Amino acid sequence: MTSLSASLVRGAVTSPFRRAGRPDATLPTERLTLPAAPTAPGPLAAYRTICGFLEAGGRGGAGPGGAGPGALPLTYPHVLAFPLAMRLMTGRGFPLPVVGLVHTWFEACGHRAVRADEPIQLTVYAEELNAHRRGTEVTMVTEACVNGELVWESRSGYLSRHPTKATAAGRREETDAEALPALREWRLPGDLGRRYGAVSGDRNPIHLHPLTARLFGFPRAIAHGMWTVARCLTEAESDGPGRQLRTVRADFKAPVLLPATVVYAADPGGDTFALRSPSGRVHLTGAVTRG
Numbered sequence: 001m002t003s004l005s006a007s008l009v010r011g012a013v014t015s016p017f018r019r020a021g022r023p024d025a026t027l028p029t030e031r032l033t034l035p036a037a038p039t040a041p042g043p044l045a046a047y048r049t050i051c052g053f054l055e056a057g058g059r060g061g062a063g064p065g066g067a068g069p070g071a072l073p074l075t076y077p078h079v080l081a082f083p084l085a086m087r088l089m090t091g092r093g094f095p096l097p098v099v100g101l102v103h104t105w106f107e108a109c110g111h112r113a114v115r116a117d118e119p120i121q122l123t124v125y126a127e128e129l130n131a132h133r134r135g136t137e138v139t140m141v142t143e144a145c146v147n148g149e150l151v152w153e154s155r156s157g158y159l160s161r162h163p164t165k166a167t168a169a170g171r172r173e174e175t176d177a178e179a180l181p182a183l184r185e186w187r188l189p190g191d192l193g194r195r196y197g198a199v200s201g202d203r204n205p206i207h208l209h210p211l212t213a214r215l216f217g218f219p220r221a222i223a224h225g226m227w228t229v230a231r232c233l234t235e236a237e238s239d240g241p242g243r244q245l246r247t248v249r250a251d252f253k254a255p256v257l258l259p260a261t262v263v264y265a266a267d268p269g270g271d272t273f274a275l276r277s278p279s280g281r282v283h284l285t286g287a288v289t290r291g
Contacts (some may be wrong), residue, residue, distance in 0.1 A: 027126040027138070028093035032084045036119035036146070039072060039080070044116055046199045047076060051230040071113040074245050075230045077122065078108065078154050079200050081142040084124040089140070089158070094126070096138060096160040100216070103225045104137060107249040108154035114144065121145045127155070135161040174253060177274035177285045180265035184235065185278075188223060190259040196227045222255040228275055228284050236270045236288050243290040250286035 047053075053073050089098045114120065127139040137159045144152040189195075193207030205212035206222055213221045229250045237245055256262060256275075262283065266273040275284040 025095035025129060025136070027095065027129060028088065028091060029125075030088070030091075030093070031123050031125040032088050033124075034081070034084060034122040036121040038119055039076075039116040041116065043199065044072070044076065047079065047230075048073065050196055050199050051075075051227060052234040053230070070115045070117075072116055072152075073230060074108055074110050074152075074233060074248055075226060077114070077120065077144045077152050078106070078142055078156070078226065079202075080120075081122040081124050081144075082200070082202060084122065085140050085142065085156075088124055088126060089138075095129070096136065096158075100161065102159040102161065103252055104132075104157040104159045105249070105251045106154065106156045106226070106229060107247065108152065109247045110152050110245070112151055113244070114146065114151050118146050120151075131164070132159055133164060135159055135164060174282045174285070177253075177265070177276070177282045178280055180267060180272065180274050182263045182265045182276075184264045186231070186262050186264065188256065188258055188260045188262060190221070192223055192227070192258055193221045196224050200224070200226070202226075218255065218257070220257045223258055223260070225250075225252045225284070228252075228256060229286065232264060232273050232275060232284065232286055233288070235264050236266065236273055236286075238270075245288050246291040247289045248286060249288075250284055252284055253282045256283050 051073065086098070088094060089096070089101070121144070123143045123145070125141050127141045130137045130139070137157050140156045140158060142154045142156075143150060194209070197203040197207055202224060206216050206218055207213075207224055208221060210220045213219070229248065232250070233245065233248060236248075261278055263276045263278060264273065265276060271289070272287045274282055274286070276282050
């Protein structure tokens with residue numbers, strides 16, 4: 001992994017000079033690439049542990065989702081490439097201020113299982129800008145190749161909030177998520193953001209401490225969205241042992257304030273899931289496909 005520190009500092013400096021919502025905004029056309037290299041075993045093991053993939057492995061199942069001892073978790077290439085994405089989003093040609101960007105959705109597809117010892121080349125680029133009911137959303141793409149073969153890819157939506165004339169969408173998806181049967185309850189410690197930040201390299205201040213989170217409008221530190229996705233995948237995988245996870249789509253609905261108690265809910269096959277508070281507030285909705 002490369003360090004995110006320089007990008008975070010650069011983003012803090014450049015964000016005040018960027019205005020979201022400009023009609024003439026364009027995205028940079030460059031692609032940033034990390035040369036092919038095998039995955040470092042130490043950080044991978046730490047990631048598996050904090051996200052629960054090792055626990056899932058004990059319940060059965062193997063493949064791109066993460067339970068197989070030789071396969072990367074379906075979310076892990078995104079973690080490896082995130083410093084590249086941050087470098088691009090804080091670069092001179094990027095039109096949106098990175099401070100305040102909200103991760104709104106994530107989807108990934110594993111075209112085949114990727115072993116940790118395979119040399120992976122990672123590439124990141126910005127794909128498109130779209131109007132959103134709360135501002136402007138950019139889609140960032142990450143691709144992983146082994147010897148020229150595309151083995152994994154992901155897309156993520158990041159929202160820059162500003163006033164718009166769009167109307168709010170309906171609540172059907174959240175209503176469906178509220179109806180999913182609760183399966184497990186997790187108690188998340190207050191230092192989860194610091195622990196996951198140390199493993200992933202994502203030390204955004206909103207995740208680290210209540211004092212730094214308050215600077216950005218949060219009463220307490222919030223859990224990383226990518227941790228919540230990965231943790232849900234460990235459960236989805238254990239609910240369908242022997243059926244490899246191929247794709248995931250997750251939509252982030254509300255932040256998880258730490259410490260917290262959250263409820264994992266899913267349909268009987270584990271293909272559609274949600275993360276809720278005990279009171280029923282939906283934090284995340286998601287779905288997987290298997291193959």
